Amino acid sequence: xxxxxxxxxxxxxxxxxxxxxxxxxxxxxxxxxxxxxxxxxxxxxxxxxxxxxxxxxxxxxxxxxxxxxxxxxxxxxxxxxxxxxxxxxxxxxxxxxxxxxxxxxxxxxxxxxxxxxxxxxxxxxxxxxxxxxxxxxxxxxxxxxxxxxxxxxxxxxxxxxxxxxxxxxxxxxxxxxxxxxxxxxxxxxxxxxxxxxxxxxxxxxxxxxxxxxxxxxxxxxxxxxxxxxxxxxxxxxxxxxxxxxxxxxxxxxxxxxxxxxxxxxxxxxxxxxx
Amino acid sequence: xxxxxxxxxxxxxxxxxxxxxxxxxxxxxxxxxxxxxxxxxxxxxxxxxxxxxxxxxxxxxxxxxxxxxxxxxxxxxxxxxxxxxxxxxxxxxxxxxxxxxxxxxxxxxxxxxxxxxxxxxxxxxxxxxxxxxxxxxxxxxxxxxxxxxxxxxxxxxxxxxxxxxxxxxxxxxxxxxxxxxxxxxxxxxxxxxxxxxxxxxxxxxxxxxxxxxxxxxxxxxxxxxxxxxxxxxxxxxxxxxxxxxxxxxxxxxxxxxxxxxxxxxxxxxxxxxxxxxxxxxxxxxxxxxxxxxxxxxxxxxxxxxxxxxxxxxxxxxxxxxxxxxxxxxxxxxxxxxxxxxx
Numbered sequence: 001x002x003x004x005x006x007x008x009x010x011x012x013x014x015x016x017x018x019x020x021x022x023x024x025x026x027x028x029x030x031x032x033x034x035x036x037x038x039x040x041x042x043x044x045x046x047x048x049x050x051x052x053x054x055x056x057x058x059x060x061x062x063x064x065x066x067x068x069x070x071x072x073x074x075x076x077x078x079x080x081x082x083x084x085x086x087x088x089x090x091x092x093x094x095x096x097x098x099x100x101x102x103x104x105x106x107x108x109x110x111x112x113x114x115x116x117x118x119x120x121x122x123x124x125x126x127x128x129x130x131x132x133x134x135x136x137x138x139x140x141x142x143x144x145x146x147x148x149x150x151x152x153x154x155x156x157x158x159x160x161x162x163x164x165x166x167x168x169x170x171x172x173x174x175x176x177x178x179x180x181x182x183x184x185x186x187x188x189x190x191x192x193x194x195x196x197x198x199x200x201x202x203x204x205x206x207x208x209x210x211x212x213x214x215x216x217x218x219x220x221x222x223x224x225x226x227x228x229x230x231x232x233x234x235x236x237x238x239x240x241x242x243x244x245x246x247x248x249x250x251x252x253x254x255x256x257x258x259x260x261x262x263x264x265x266x267x268x269x270x271x272x273x274x
Numbered sequence: 275x276x277x278x279x280x281x282x283x284x285x286x287x288x289x290x291x292x293x294x295x296x297x298x299x300x301x302x303x304x305x306x307x308x309x310x311x312x313x314x315x316x317x318x319x320x321x322x323x324x325x326x327x328x329x330x331x332x333x334x335x336x337x338x339x340x341x342x343x344x345x346x347x348x349x350x351x352x353x354x355x356x357x358x359x360x361x362x363x364x365x366x367x368x369x370x371x372x373x374x375x376x377x378x379x380x381x382x383x384x385x386x387x388x389x390x391x392x393x394x395x396x397x398x399x400x401x402x403x404x405x406x407x408x409x410x411x412x413x414x415x416x417x418x419x420x421x422x423x424x425x426x427x428x429x430x431x432x433x434x435x436x437x438x439x440x441x442x443x444x445x446x447x448x449x450x451x452x453x454x455x456x457x458x459x460x461x462x463x464x465x466x467x468x469x470x471x472x473x474x475x476x477x478x479x480x481x482x483x484x485x486x487x488x489x490x491x492x493x494x495x496x497x498x499x500x501x502x503x504x505x506x507x508x509x510x511x512x513x514x515x516x517x518x519x520x521x522x523x524x525x526x527x528x529x530x531x532x533x534x535x536x537x538x539x540x541x542x543x544x545x546x547x548x549x550x551x552x553x554x555x556x557x558x559x560x561x562x563x564x565x566x567x568x569x570x571x572x573x574x575x576x577x578x579x580x581x582x583x584x585x586x587x588x589x590x591x592x593x594x595x596x597x598x599x600x601x602x603x604x605x606x607x608x609x610x611x612x613x614x615x616x
Binding site: 096097098099100143144145146147148149152153154155156160162163164165166192194196197198200202203204252253254 | 321324325400401402403404405406409410413422423425426443445449450451452454455458526527528529530531532533
């Protein structure tokens with residue numbers, strides 16, 4: 001109730017400011033410099049090239065030897081944190097908003113748009129960084145903010161489950177020669193654990209994974225250096241030992257979990273441009 | 275425990291500040307469209323800080339709620355299945371909801387009273403934020419059978435809607451989050467807090483001895499599930515409707531066998547008006563509901579342990595409980611002109 005009261009009071013203040021045209025903007029203090037993060041999607045050692053939905057050419061193989069191609073690869077990255085050994089820490093600001101321009105800290109990487117694969121962090125305090133941490137998916141904090149715009153807008157292509165509502169953290173779709181209907185779709189979603197009280201197997205999972213990667217170098221950040229972290233995502237590792245004949249369609253947290261458990265090992269820092 | 279002050283005074287303060295700050299003594303203070311937290315209710319769960327209710331936003335939400343443009347063939351509005359006279363539940367002729375082309379749904383549309391205070395939505399709790407609820411209605415084939423993308427295209431083609439979204443949210447284009455925010459602004463204002471029961475809690479009304487006896491019976495027999503001022507602990511339970519439940523209920527979300535046939539304990543506010551009852555609208559009267567608890571409970575493995583041998587309710591007790599349940603009817607809410615189509 002307290003929070004509600006103060007929220008309402010704050011809103012009232014906001015109304016006051018807006019209506020009187022007395023907007024004051026905090027001067028942007030530039031703390032440090034920028035760091036870029038690039039995501040590059042691979043299947044094993046081959047870079048991902050998307051095929052059309054009618055394609056029957058299968059460039060890739062699962063580890064179990066099933067041939068497939070990819071028509072869609074997309075995922076959410078959020079809550080990026082950079083840390084260093086001398087207490088350096090940068091936490092990317094997070095904001096969910098109905099206004100697309102005000103969304104902060106949530107990124108939608110999709111293979112069909114090169115620009116989406118490059119994340120630009122600004123105002124990273126100067127220092128030496130050795131680790132990057134991020135979430136793959138949108139966790140409870142993001143979902144429970146309610147309707148959001150831009151990359152989080154289902155009318156604008158955001159992958160979203162209406163029933164069991166929440167964002168699909170990772171989407172992998174394509175065709176395979178091993179099943180008649182050819183299409184497969186692996187949707188990894190679910191942001192909440194519900195543990196059965198009676199001891200039966202849990203089926204409802206939080207499939208948002210926190211991924212921590214060591215940078216291969218001590219990354220220097222200061223006003224003259226703008227480093228770029230190059231991360232490689234291996235779709236083959238995410239698919240793991242999938243058998244498309246048994247699991248061509250994955251649309252629930254319970255089955256998605258089998259793939260979510262592969263996420264951590266699927267991302268590596270390939271190199272850092274200093 | 276119950277504070278008699280019904281509305282938090284802060285919104286009014288806010289307006290005063292506004293008036294004072296702008297030296298505009300002409301400002302009228304009208305709290306019709308101000309969201310308030312009834313003092314005796316659980317704290318609002320809705321993210322008002324992301325989407326504060328305004329008069330214009332509410333009115334836009336109301337227009338959307340009543341506009342069949344949200345359905346594929348322009349035949350069904352939210353208000354088809356959620357009508358004010360029945361506390362925004364479905365009309366009594368529709369135990370299962372009817373969508374486009376008269377397609378029959380799988381569940382009974384519940385009342386939309388007090389949504390701002392609920393932790394989860396739908397009979398199975400599949401949605402955890404009010405903003406996301408309408409996506410289901412719009413995209414379910416037996417409801418509105420439309421896509422959210424196309425709804426946005428249609429709204430953008432309408433001069434009227436573009437102008438309204440510009441006016442309310444200062445957006446040049448209609449986008450889905452603002453449409454959902456407008457609907458939520460309308461829905462969170464569906465606060466039903468002025469039944470005779472509420473007035474009684476606040477010391478403003480006297481209940482008859484029959485009603486009071488019913489309240490006591492309700493507290494001893496029903497509060498294990500229908501707890502608190504909204505008559506729900508918002509857990510998911512099997513209250514023994516079927517020996518083999520066909521609708522998997524909560525299991526649809528959690529996929530756990532222990533949740534098969536469990537449904538959210540519904541609030542009983544305005545229950546006098548929301549017949550038929552249960553997730554599939556199988557009972558037409560409160561008498562039938564109470565007879566079910568007394569002698570109709572079916573044993574299935576997920577049946578709530580407290581109902582193993584039913585709840586013994588004599589004819590006399592049944593009448594008393596029903597008179598208590600009727601004190602939960604809030605005519606101020608079902609007749610509140612702010613919800614009339616403007």
